[in-house]
Each structure stands twice: as C-alpha cells, then as structure tokens.
Amino acid sequence: MISAGDFKNGVTIEVDGNLCQIIEFQHVKPGKGAAFVRCKVRNVKTGGVIERTFRPSEKVPRAHIDRKDMQYLYQDGELCHFMDNETYEQIAVNTKDAEGSLKFVKENEMVKVLSHEGKVFGIEPPINVDLEITETEPGIKGDTAQGATKPAIVETGARVMVPLFIEQGEKIRIDTRTGEYMGRA
Template sequence: MVSAGDFKNGITIELDNNIYQIIDFQHVKPGKGAAFVRTKLKNIKNGGVVEKTFRPTEKCPKAHIDRKDMQYLYNDGELYYFMDVETFDQIALGEEIIGDSLKFVKENEVVKTVAHAGNVFAIEPPLNVELLVTECEPGEKGNTAQGATKPCIVETGAQVLVPLFVNEGDTLKIDTRTGEYLSRV
C-alpha cells in the first residue's frame, strides 16, 4: 500500500479495478480546508488519462508490473506468437493487445511483454530498430527545400517519412515510439 502523501511520478497503483501510472501529482494546501493531492493518472491498459484528487492519508495498493524479454516469433493472421528467451515457453496474444506496437518489429526480434498478475496487456518494442527500405520513390531534383521528406515503405510494411536522399535498398534506423527516421545505417 502506498499513501497519497507518498505519490511519485511513475508509480503504478490499483484503483477501481484498473491499473494506473502516476503521470503528475501536486500537493495542494488551500488557505481554508484540508490539504489534498491532485494527480493525473494514466490507465495502463487502455491509455486513457484521468485526473483525481486524494486526501494525503488515503492508501492505494501498489500494482506490480512485470516486464519480460520475449522473442517475437510470427503472426498467423489472428494471433501473434512470442517465446520466453529464458524458459522457451511460448504464448499467443491477440491483435487487441498488440495494437500498433509491432509495426516496426521484424520476426525473431526481442520485445518486452508488460503483464500484471500474469496477464499480458501490452508489448514494448525496442526503442530503435534497423529496417530495410523496400519501396521508395526517387527524390526529385530541385525539390530540396529544408526538411523535405518523402514516404517510404520498410520491410515490415510500415510507412516512414524520410529525407529525399534515402533510396530503395537502404537500411534505416527508426524510433519505434514516434515512427520517425533517425539515420541511415
């Protein structure tokens, strides 16, 4: 149990049968009345953000979140299969859990599964990945305004905006959080 007076950014708590991560908190001491803690909570499972106030003495159970390295094996159309890199146990997850998190991940790459009480609810891809450009239009001569970009398709099928000098067959480094081009490899 963690009391509201001890809240810190990043702590995960259980509240109303959901798991929330504290994004922001503020201890408020008004001129009249009792002090309280104003928080912004992010629902870890669906990503929604709510604001809630607590009395400093209120207690919430701390949620234990497990992150485990798993190798992404393959997708059979409905399910995505992962293997524990230590025990070689395999699990299958549905598309509703995966969402867009594997947009830049190739088969056989290691990702992190995020679970609470043994139930996986999210996948965290590596921060940066290196992918081959499979489709890309050539950059037009004279179209060299600062920051000019063009769309390219990488080997996972995702579309990325890249600078004009990138060509088909190049290997790119991509930030998986934003989907932005970082550099050529």
C-alpha cells in the same frame, strides 16, 4: 502502497480496480486550501486517459508488473506468438493486446512482454530498431527545403516520414515510442 506525494512518470498504480500508468503529474499548492496532486493516468488495458486528483498523503496500491524478455515469432490471424528463450515455452497473445506495439518489430526480435497477475496486457518493443525502406518515392533534386520529409514504408509495413535524401533499400533507425526517423543505420 505508494503515497501520491511520491508519484513519478511511468509508475503503475491501481485506481478504482483498474491498472493505470502515470503519464504526467503536478503538485499543486493553491493559495487557499490544501495542496493536491493532479495526475493524468492511462488505463493500461483500454488505453483511455483520465485525469485524477489525490491528496499528497493519500495512498494507492502500487501494481506489480512483470516484464519478461521474449522473442517475437510470428503473427497468425488474431494471435501473436512469443517464445521464452530460457525455457523455450511459447505463448500466444491476442493482437488487440499487442496493438500498435509490433508495427516496428520484425519476426525473431526480442521484446518485453508485460503481464499483471499472470495476464498479458501489452508488449514493449525495443526503443530503437533498424529497418530497411521497402517503398518510397525518389528524392527530387533541388527540392531541399529545410526539414522536408516524405513518406516511406519499412519492411514491417509501417509508414514513417523520412528526409528527402533517403532512398529505397536503405536501412534507417526508428524510435519506436514516437515512430520518428532518427538517422541511417
């Protein structure tokens, strides 16, 4: 159990029987009345965000999440296949559970598979990945307004906004949390 006064961003709790992750929280002490903690929590399974308030002394169950390093093998229709590199055991995860998490992950890369009570509910890709640009328009000389960007397609098929000087065939570093260009690899 964790008390609402000890909440931190990223902590996973159980709210109304649902597995939720705290996105942001704020301790509020109004001029009149008792203090409370206002939180935005994201339902881990559905992705929905709700706002809840708790008394600081209120206790909620802390959800234990298992994070296991596994190798992403391939996608086969509605299933994504992963392998544990220690036991060589393979698991298949529904693409809905990995939705959006694998758009920057190439085959044979390591990811963290998230599970709660034995049921896989999500995939955590590495924070930074290096990918090659497979398709982008050439930069036009003289078109160098500050901060100008253009769309590019990387080798996994994801679309990223990159600076005008980046050309097709170059490797770039991408932040998988935001999908933003970080620099050349």
